[in-house]
Amino acid sequence: MILDRIVPRVLSVRRLPGADPALLAAYGADPKRHYALGLVTVDQDDPTYVALDEATKHARVDVVFAKSFYAGSAHASGALSGEILGVIAGADMADVDAGLHALIRCLEHDACFYTANDAGTITVFPHVVASLGRYLSAQSGLSVGQSMAYLVAPPMEHTIGLDAALKAADVRAARIFTPPTETNFAAAWLSGELTECQAAAEAYAAAVVEVGRSAWDRNLI
Amino acid sequence: MSFTRTLIDNLRVKLGAMDPLPPPPPLPVVPYPPSRVFPTPRRRSAYAEAAAKHTTALVGIGHVGTRYATNVVLQFQAELAVAHAAVGTELPEGWAEANGLLPLHSQVTSHRQFLLRPDLGRRLDAPSLSRLGERARRGIDIQPILADGLSAIACMGSGLTLLGHFTRECEARGWSVGTPMCARFARVWLEDEIGETVNCKVAAILLGERPGLGTGDGLSAYLVYNPKIGRSDGDRNMMSNIHARGAPPEQAARRLAVLAGAMLDQKTSGVPLNLHGLDLGHEAGGGYRAPEPRVRLVYSGSDSSKEKA
Numbered sequence: 001m002i003l004d005r006i007v008p009r010v011l012s013v014r015r016l017p018g019a020d021p022a023l024l025a026a027y028g029a030d031p032k033r034h035y036a037l038g039l040v041t042v043d044q045d046d047p048t049y050v051a052l053d054e055a056t057k058h059a060r061v062d063v064v065f066a067k068s069f070y071a072g073s074a075h076a077s078g079a080l081s082g083e084i085l086g087v088i089a090g091a092d093m094a095d096v097d098a099g100l101h102a103l104i105r106c107l108e109h110d111a112c113f114y115t116a117n118d119a120g121t122i123t124v125f126p127h128v129v130a131s132l133g134r135y136l137s138a139q140s141g142l143s144v145g146q147s148m149a150y151l152v153a154p155p156m157e158h159t160i161g162l163d164a165a166l167k168a169a170d171v172r173a174a175r176i177f178t179p180p181t182e183t184n185f186a187a188a189w190l191s192g193e194l195t196e197c198q199a200a201a202e203a204y205a206a207a208v209v210e211v212g213r214s215a216w217d218r219n220l221i
Numbered sequence: 222m223s224f225t226r227t228l229i230d231n232l233r234v235k236l237g238a239m240d241p242l243p244p245p246p247p248l249p250v251v252p253y254p255p256s257r258v259f260p261t262p263r264r265r266s267a268y269a270e271a272a273a274k275h276t277t278a279l280v281g282i283g284h285v286g287t288r289y290a291t292n293v294v295l296q297f298q299a300e301l302a303v304a305h306a307a308v309g310t311e312l313p314e315g316w317a318e319a320n321g322l323l324p325l326h327s328q329v330t331s332h333r334q335f336l337l338r339p340d341l342g343r344r345l346d347a348p349s350l351s352r353l354g355e356r357a358r359r360g361i362d363i364q365p366i367l368a369d370g371l372s373a374i375a376c377m378g379s380g381l382t383l384l385g386h387f388t389r390e391c392e393a394r395g396w397s398v399g400t401p402m403c404a405r406f407a408r409v410w411l412e413d414e415i416g417e418t419v420n421c422k423v424a425a426i427l428l429g430e431r432p433g434l435g436t437g438d439g440l441s442a443y444l445v446y447n448p449k450i451g452r453s454d455g456d457r458n459m460m461s462n463i464h465a466r467g468a469p470p471e472q473a474a475r476r477l478a479v480l481a482g483a484m485l486d487q488k489t490s491g492v493p494l495n496l497h498g499l500d501l502g503h504e505a506g507g508g509y510r511a512p513e514p515r516v517r518l519v520y521s522g523s524d525s526s527k528e529k530a
Binding site: 001002003005109110111112114126127128130194198202205206 | 223224225226228229230231232233235238
């Protein structure tokens with residue numbers, strides 16, 4: 001059945017109190033402000049970006065490092081590598097712990113990819129962030145607390161779906177990631193009122209499903 | 222519940238997840254099989270019918286299509302039940318004393334253990350061994366031993382008759398015969414230890430044989446020359462099917478005596494024993510056998526009328 005949830009698997013979670021200043025600097029943290037690190041690897045990258053942002057809403061932590069791995073979790077470097085390494089940093093281990101709990105809760109109960117065809121070989125991430133945290137707002141150039149539709153799909157499906165989303169709702173493209181990205185998906189961040197973001201995400205998902213059902217355009221003669 | 226999950230669940234319903242399934246395609250029409258695929262042949266082989274009159278073997282039983290007829294199947298099941306019941310019986314405690322035999326007992330303590338531990342059934346327990354040393358005659362020619370084996374029914378049925386006939390046959394030939402004894406929970410190889418203890422030339426154990434279809438009352442006899450622990454099956458001579466429909470006890474006793482005589486003459490038994498020239502057949506009356514039809518345990522409807530007619 002289509003639009004089944006594919007719940008992300010958190011492959012590893014490690015806490016690093018008192019990290020070496022050289023390491024802190026290399027991973028983008030500020031040794032003056034940051035004392036402890038929390039690291040996770042997950043087999044889905046985009047839900048993890050959302051979850052990292054969620055952590056900044058619940059604890060005094062900064063997302064200092066978050067990068068997807070090339071070609072995705074099907075080509076991971078090891079059993080624990082998955083598709084992304086996310087690092088949050090805080091002045092206090094307790095802050096980092098609170099951030100990690102919020103991050104894991106978000107991955108378990110909110111952000112996830114969905115299947116877009118019956119075989120599960122096409123996946124889509126039509127996520128609505130009701131209220132942006134400090135991480136994604138900085139990345140997208142929007143302000144904290146705004147709503148955002150976070151849309152990800154394979155290149156062809158994404159392109160058709162994004163057009164449908166932009167036309168279906170009163171939203172503005174904050175950023176469009178053309179393919180290929182690290183994981184070879186394509187993505188877009190759309191901003192607008194919460195209900196408009198929801199309408200855009202819905203139109204996007206429906207369009208992705210439709211492309212999966214008719215890969216060849218019926219009107220091509 | 223998150224915003225996005227609710228949104229996508231609703232979209233899923235909108236795209237048709239909850240729509241009822243389309244009606245199933247109509248089933249193909251399969252024609253009924255013909256009411257009788259294998260008609261019972263009326264014609265029977267005259268040869269098979271004639272042969273069946275002369276044997277208890279399952280010849281001339283006919284068939285229905287590729288299967289046995291019902292009465293044959295029922296007969297098979299009834300005969301198997303007879304065999305099962307025979308294996309399940311136990312020689313009662315005190316049966317040996319009641320019949321004037323020296324009671325012996327193997328190391329087995331229960332019937333279940335008897336079936337599962339043949340090794341224990343091949344050795345005497347300590348009380349039996351001392352009883353044997355105290356009360357049995359020693360230094361004799363023939364030591365007959367009655368035992369239950371795998372069919373206590375056979376032992377209680379024709380065991381005493383066979384023992385009596387065999388003892389008389391031996392005494393008539395001028396051999397000294399040992400104290401009559403009866404072993405409980407005994408295996409064949411128990412005769413080695415008994416024979417070694419009483420120091421006999423030939424030990425003969427007469428015991429209930431492994432029941433077959435319809436024969437729960439068969440006895441077997443195993444003879445060994447110079448018995449001692451460690452003798453193998455290659456050192457023994459045996460005779461099976463000692464029952465009314467096989468070799469009757471009187472006949473069997475005579476043949477066993479001939480066999481024991483050969484062992485005493487040649488001072489060996491088993492594979493090395495030369496059986497050529499032994500008159501096992503005629504002296505024992507084993508030449509012609511009267512026709513032995515199979516004992517019918519079950520009659521089906523059509524059979525019973527035929528039997529009466």
